[in-house]
Structures are given as C-alpha cells and as structure tokens.
Amino acid sequence: MPGITKEVVARCREKLIKTREEIINRFQSTRIDLYAGDDKGGDEADQTVRTMAESETLSMHERLRQKLYEIELALARIEGGTFGMCEETEEPIEADRLLAIPWTRLSIEGAEIRESLKKRYAR
Numbered sequence: 001m002p003g004i005t006k007e008v009v010a011r012c013r014e015k016l017i018k019t020r021e022e023i024i025n026r027f028q029s030t031r032i033d034l035y036a037g038d039d040k041g042g043d044e045a046d047q048t049v050r051t052m053a054e055s056e057t058l059s060m061h062e063r064l065r066q067k068l069y070e071i072e073l074a075l076a077r078i079e080g081g082t083f084g085m086c087e088e089t090e091e092p093i094e095a096d097r098l099l100a101i102p103w104t105r106l107s108i109e110g111a112e113i114r115e116s117l118k119k120r121y122a123r
Contacts, residue, residue: 012102
C-alpha cells in the first residue's frame with residue numbers, strides 16, 4: 001500500500017468495522033420496528049401514513065445496504081493490499097480523505113474525473 005501508512009490503514013480498518021456493526025444494528029432495529037406495527041387496520045389516512053413510513057424505511061435500508069457493500073469492499077481491499085489506491089487515477093488516496101470516508105474508492109481528483117464523465121455522458 002504505497003503512500004499510506006500502516007497506522008492510517010489500521011485506523012481505517014477499525015472505523016470500517018465499527019461502522020459495519022452500527023449499520024447491522026440499525027438494520028435489526030428498524031426491521032423490528034417495521035414488523036412490530038403489523039396492524040393493517042385504520043382508515044385511509046392511517047394506511048397512507050403507514051405505507052409512506054414503510055417506503056421511507058425501505059429506502060433507508062437500501063442506502064444502508066449500499067454503504068455496507070462499500071465497507072465490505074474496503075475491508076477486502078485492506079486484506080488484498082490495494083486499500084487506498086484510487087480506482088480512477090491509480091494514485092494513492094489522500095490519508096485525510098481515507099480517515100474521513102474509509103470506504104471511498106476514489107481520490108478527490110478521481111471523484112472529479114468521474115463526476116465530469118458522468119455529466120458528459122448524461123446528456
């Protein structure tokens with residue numbers, strides 16, 4: 001892992017594991033909350049509110065699932081020795097960026113390049 005110290009990798013690994021545990025706990029608690037209110041009664045307004053809450057919970061679960069996936073990939077990159085390398089530029093990612101967002105796959109420059117390409121081909 002050129003350009004990235006073992007200390008930075010260790011701190012990122014700890015943060016990734018802690019965040020993964022928090023996400024799994026949130027999944028479990030929201031799933032319990034979602035199915036605890038299994039009452040399908042009520043008037044149309046109650047059913048609408050319940051449906052909206054379920055939709056919001058499912059959207060949150062999808063975001064958490066995607067973040068969990070990125071965390072698992074980052075942990076695999078640590079094990080594989082490629083952690084901290086930008087997928088776009090193939091240069092080391094800044095240590096401050098890794099400490100802030102340890103699951104990131106892009107340096108700031110790489111993220112700008114990707115965003116530019118996304119805008120260019122979105123038309």
